[in-house]
Amino acid sequence: MALQLERATQQRAAILAAFREHPHPLLPADVHALASVHCPGLGIATVYRTIKVLLAEAVLETVNLPGESARYELKDRPHHHHFQCRACGRVFDVPGCPPSLAAYAPPGFAVDGHELTLYGRCAECLRG
Structure with a gap:
């Protein structure tokens, strides 16, 4: 169980690093590509699940552009x-x-x- 928890922490850290290192709205596929550099083997489903959790925790916010898929960015940035x-x-x-x-x-x-x-x-x- 500890190994699974450790992996989840590494995955979340890699996903957060992607948002911190690229301070513009990202698509889940962008997050996956960037975070995979820090955490090889990271699955796209894990990226989606983690984004959902980070939205619920008010760490991320959704950026909606007309006719586009939702993008996400850190919520701690100024307006x-x-x-x-x-x-x-x-x-x-x-x-x-x-x-x-x-x-x-x-x-x-x-x-x-x-x-x-x-x-x-x-x-x-x-x-x-």
Whole structure:
């Protein structure tokens, strides 16, 4: 039993390392590829189970982009938005927030949250 618990700890540590080392929203397949470097033999089902647990523990949060599968990122980051490259599909963090977004709400409405995603081509795709 101790070996199984140790393995679970190594797997979770590898998955958390993937999120810490790559500070942008990741798909489960990305997490699997990155974490497998630290924990060979890691299964994709374990990645999905661990993501579910980390969501329940409020360690991760879901990043939803229209027409895309859910991505995940660490929840401890300051408020930010995202940029999605239309060429390669990768998603990057955009620090900060434009001021006065509440001004775009219809008169008499109260804004209590927002999501903002920028689209274009990343620097790597522009060079290529």
